[in-house]
Structures are given as structure tokens and as C-alpha cells.
Amino acid sequence: MASTLQRPGGAYVQRSSSGGLYEVIDVILDKGLVIDVFLRVSLVGIELLTVDARIVIASVDTYLRFAEAVNRLELNGSQSEGLPQLMEDLTEDGSENKTKGILEGAKESLFGSSEDDDEGSRSSKSRAGASSRRSSR
Amino acid sequence: MAAVRGSDRVSVKTKEQYVYGIVPASAKAPSGTGIARRRLHTVRTHEAAAIVSDVPEGELAVGREDLMVHARVLERALQDGVVLPMRFGVVMSDERAVREQLLEGFHRDLVAQLEELDGKVELHLRAVYDEEAVMREILEANPEIARRRAALQDQPADATYFERIDLGQLVAEAVERARDVDTAAILGELEPLSVAIDVGSPDHERVVARMSFLVERDRLASFDQAVDELGRRNEGRLQFKYTGPLPAYSFVDLPGQGE
Numbered sequence: 001m002a003s004t005l006q007r008p009g010g011a012y013v014q015r016s017s018s019g020g021l022y023e024v025i026d027v028i029l030d031k032g033l034v035i036d037v038f039l040r041v042s043l044v045g046i047e048l049l050t051v052d053a054r055i056v057i058a059s060v061d062t063y064l065r066f067a068e069a070v071n072r073l074e075l076n077g078s079q080s081e082g083l084p085q086l087m088e089d090l091t092e093d094g095s096e097n098k099t100k101g102i103l104e105g106a107k108e109s110l111f112g113s114s115e116d117d118d119e120g121s122r123s124s125k126s127r128a129g130a131s132s133r134r135s136s137r
Numbered sequence: 138m139a140a141v142r143g144s145d146r147v148s149v150k151t152k153e154q155y156v157y158g159i160v161p162a163s164a165k166a167p168s169g170t171g172i173a174r175r176r177l178h179t180v181r182t183h184e185a186a187a188i189v190s191d192v193p194e195g196e197l198a199v200g201r202e203d204l205m206v207h208a209r210v211l212e213r214a215l216q217d218g219v220v221l222p223m224r225f226g227v228v229m230s231d232e233r234a235v236r237e238q239l240l241e242g243f244h245r246d247l248v249a250q251l252e253e254l255d256g257k258v259e260l261h262l263r264a265v266y267d268e269e270a271v272m273r274e275i276l277e278a279n280p281e282i283a284r285r286r287a288a289l290q291d292q293p294a295d296a297t298y299f300e301r302i303d304l305g306q307l308v309a310e311a312v313e314r315a316r317d318v319d320t321a322a323i324l325g326e327l328e329p330l331s332v333a334i335d336v337g338s339p340d341h342e343r344v345v346a347r348m349s350f351l352v353e354r355d356r357l358a359s360f361d362q363a364v365d366e367l368g369r370r371n372e373g374r375l376q377f378k379y380t381g382p383l384p385a386y387s388f389v390d391l392p393g394q395g396e
Contacts, residue, residue: 012368013377015361017212021201023261023380024208026340026347031386032224033159034395035239062342063305070272070286070308071301 151231153192156239157210158384159221159247160186167213172203177210180235185247187235188214192228199226211384219255221247222384224395243391250389257332257351258382262364264323264345266312270374271343275311282307312342319375320346326367330360335387345375349387357382 019027155172162185166177171190179186188210207225214220229235240247276283285304289297320336327350328334337347352360368377 011365012372013365013379015364015379017381018383019208019261019380021205023263024204027261027383027386028204028207028222028225030224031389032222033389033391034224034227035229035243035391036394038227038229038234038238060302063302063309065305065342066272066308066312067289067301067305069268070276070282070304071289073269073272073276075276 151233154180154187154189154229154232154235155192156223156227156229156235157188157190157207158214158223159240159251160188160214160217161219161251162186164214164218164220167210167217169210169213171210172199172206180232180240182236182240182244184244185240185251187239188220189229189232189235215258215382215384219251219257220384221250221254221389222386246391254351254385254388256354257385258354258357259385259387260350260352260360260379260381261383262323262327262348262350262380263378264319264348264371264375265341265378266315266343266345267374267376268343271312271315272308274374275308275315279307279311282311309342316345319371320348323348323367326363327360330356330363333388351385351388352382354382 155175157171157177160179162181162183164179164186166179166188169177171177173190173193175190175193177188177190180189181187204225211220211222229239276286282304285300285307289300289304292300294301316339323346324334324336327348331350331352333351335349337349339346350360364377364379368375371377
């Protein structure tokens with residue numbers, strides 16, 4: 001049965017069978033079935049994060065960063081640093097990305113780098129968990 | 138229960154249930170454990186079953202690992218067949234509440250969605266611009282941006298704060314137009330292979346779009362191929378992050394529930 005779900009990887013696309021923390025947060029806090037009246041685990045830090053996710057794009061901060069990006073372009077000899085630069089940029093989720101946006105920054109401050117995803121660490125539990133409790137909504 | 142501080146509820150011998158998802162009545166609970174390492178089991182009616190685990194007494198602290206546990210339980214369930222995923226954090230007072238208020242209360246919707254989603258999976262695709270490549274495209278296509286950029290070249294940064302904001306805003310508008318074009322191109326290839334699609338807003342300034350597709354398992358191979366072809370065609374300017382198959386998070390809902 002499981003074999004029907006496994007496919008060979010593609011050459012041009014970063015593919016994974018299940019999401020890392022970044023993607024899981026994106027999906028399971030926002031989507032899926034929910035019954036409002038039932039006790040819901042409330043996650044203080046994580047709720048904040050989902051709010052952050054909606055305020056990113058139109059800001060002075062973004063404009064200045066875009067202006068810088070377009071100013072930085074080398075017009076002549078445009079291909080000179082093409083490939084290595086591209087390869088670097090391909091590690092999109094890398095924590096050293098130079099043009100990291102507000103959201104990713106916020107995510108990192110809450111959860112650590114999105115890189116060290118998977119099972120997470122017990123130590124993070126106190127951060128998101130210490131002040132959480134169930135509340136009815 | 139103790140978890141609800143200050144509650145005047147008398148302690149009754151019932152265990153709260155954390156709910157992961159809904160499966161057909163004939164399905165089994167996935168192997169392994171769930172949140173707080175409790176055993177997974179099902180609560181069932183003759184029409185549907187809920188995958189649940191007991192919630193330990195006391196305050197339930199949840200952290201990032203619990204988010205992953207929730208997701209992984211559902212992915213294991215999907216290996217056995219259709220599952221309607223619950224959002225993270227639904228805790229019901231006891232098995233009876235699960236049976237009566239979830240399974241029976243919504244039985245028509247649940248059964249309909251179990252049928253509708255049988256044999257289908259969700260795939261996520263997030264397309265992200267390579268910054269240099271998209272900036273170069275924008276510069277080449279917009280003389281006004283090129284002109285303003287040239288005017289700023291030899292000026293000290295602190296003397297041109299507002300000019301830079303204006304320039305950046307023009308660039309942001311150009312990025313917005315590029316997003317529309319690229320999103321349409323991606324959907325043009327993938328929509329014909331999908332049963333349904335859901336397009337979310339970008340969560341980062343370099344993101345083109347976040348897309349969820351509901352796809353027949355039988356068509357997974359051709360969908361993979363189409364995604365790969367998009368990746369090939371956009372090499373150097375777009376990078377794609379492709380995830381799945383996942384339970385159909387984006388294509389389930391209960392009437393009147395959730396925002």
C-alpha cells in the first residue's frame with residue numbers, strides 16, 4: 001500500500017513526501033475540520049505566528065529591500081556571478097538567506113530555524129507550551 | 138478536568154479525547170502513538186470513525202513536536218486510505234462527545250466527504266522567485282524602474298530614503314504583476330490534472346503563490362511529471378517546493394465551523 005505513495009524524485013523540484021515544521025504549521029493550524037465549540041488547545045506563540053503571516057508583504061520594509069535588490073544588480077557582466085549565486089539561492093530555507101523576510105524571521109525567533117524541523121526538540125516545548133492551556137471557544 | 142483551571146466541573150471518570158481525523162467506519166487506527174505518546178484508537182459509529190487518543194490528566198503542554206505528531210498520524214492514516222484531517226488542537230470531553238457531537242452530529246457531511254475524497258490526495262506547491270532573476274526581469278521590462286534606479290546609483294543612501302521607498306514600491310507592484318502571470322501559468326498546467334485547487338496568498342515577498350491541489354492517486358505520476366516540467370522550464374528563476382501526498386486539509390470543512 002505504502003508503495004503507491006512513493007514516487008521517484010524530480011530533478012528540478014525540491015520534493016518531499018511530508019512537510020517540515022514550517023509547512024505543517026501553515027496547514028494544520030489553518031485548515032482541516034474544526035468544531036468551534038470544542039475545547040481547543042491554544043498555543044500562544046503559534047497563534048501569534050499565524051497573525052504575523054498575514055501582514056508581511058506591503059510594507060516600507062519590503063519596499064526598501066526591493067529597492068536595494070534592484071540597485072544591487074550588476075547590469076554589465078550580468079552572467080558573471082550567475083551560477084554560484086543561483087546555487088546559493090536554491091537553499092531557500094537556509095537560515096543564512098540574505099533577503100529573509102519578516103515572516104521567516106518571526107518564525108525563526110519563535111521556533112528556531114525552519115531547518116531543524118522534524119521532530120523538534122523537547123526544549124522548545126517550554127517555549128510554546130509553558131503558557132498554553134486549553135480554553136473553550 | 139484539572140486541565141481547565143478554575144473550572145467548577147466535578148471530576149467525572151471520563152477521558153478527554155484529542156481528535157486527529159475521520160476515517161470510514163471499517164478503517165483501523167494507524168499504528169504507533171499520538172500526542173503525549175498515547176495509543177491511537179478509534180471511536181466509531183456504523184458510518185464513520187474518529188482517530189483519537191486519550192488526553193493525559195493535568196495541563197496539556199503542547200509544543201512543536203506535537204504539531205508534527207498530529208501531521209504524522211494523519212499521514213500514516215492516509216497510507217491506509219481516505220482520511221478527513223482535523224485542524225490541530227481539537228479536544229473533546231470524552232468518547233461519547235466524539236460519537237454524538239462529531240460523528241453523529243455531522244454524519245451527513247462526514248460521509249459525503251469521505252466518499253468524495255476517497256482515492257484522492259492533496260499536494261502542496263510553493264513557488265519562490267530567485268531574487269536576482271526576478272529583479273533583472275523587472276528591470277528589463279520597466280523603463281521607469283530602470284530610470285529611477287539609475288538616478289539613485291551614485292547618491293548616498295540616507296539622502297534618498299523616500300526615493301528608495303518609491304522605487305521599491307514600483308518594484309513591489311511589478312512583482313505583484315509577475316506573480317499573477319506566473320501563478321496563471323502554473324495553474325494552467327496543473328489545473329487540468331486536478332480535481333480541485335486552492336490558492337493561498339504569498340507568505341513571503343519572494344513567494345509566487347502557495348497552491349494546494351486535490352489529485353486522484355492514479356494521476357499522481359502525471360502530476361509529478363507536470364510539476365517537474367514546470368521546474369525545468371523555470372530553472373534559475375523559480376524554485377518549487379513540492380510536498381505530498383497529504384490528507385486533504387484544504388478540501389474538507391464542516392458547515393458553519395471554523396472562521
